[in-house]
Amino acid sequence: MPTGELIWSSALLLAIVATVTTLLIRETRGFVAGLLRAQPACFAALIGILFIGVYKAIDGLARKLEPFGVTLSEAFNHTIAVIEEIGELGIPVMFALALWLATSPRPNQGVPA
Numbered sequence: 001m002p003t004g005e006l007i008w009s010s011a012l013l014l015a016i017v018a019t020v021t022t023l024l025i026r027e028t029r030g031f032v033a034g035l036l037r038a039q040p041a042c043f044a045a046l047i048g049i050l051f052i053g054v055y056k057a058i059d060g061l062a063r064k065l066e067p068f069g070v071t072l073s074e075a076f077n078h079t080i081a082v083i084e085e086i087g088e089l090g091i092p093v094m095f096a097l098a099l100w101l102a103t104s105p106r107p108n109q110g111v112p113a
Helices: 003-036 040-057 061-068 074-103
Strands: none
Touching: 003 061, 040 074, 061 074
16 A cells, blocks of 8 residues: 555544544533433434444345354345345435434424513
């Protein structure tokens, strides 16, 4: 790997790690508080995060289970692959929904002005 490419890759990785760390430090408390207040935007974001974990866990399931002596049929492996690909579509959908819910105006909840 050329030195210039290594430098750019390292800088990009460092920027991603710094961004995620800053996000976690600044937003975790508000996110948990939003979940406790049952804010829909927080639940949509949580479901998006759970989708990442679930669908990345089943990505290449046959390959992951092979070292343990578990063999999946071709039909089952294909079904899992289809479920995983369709499910991954839900990740950006849930994050878009969370953004829409977080930025949409709140309806008047019957409190007189």
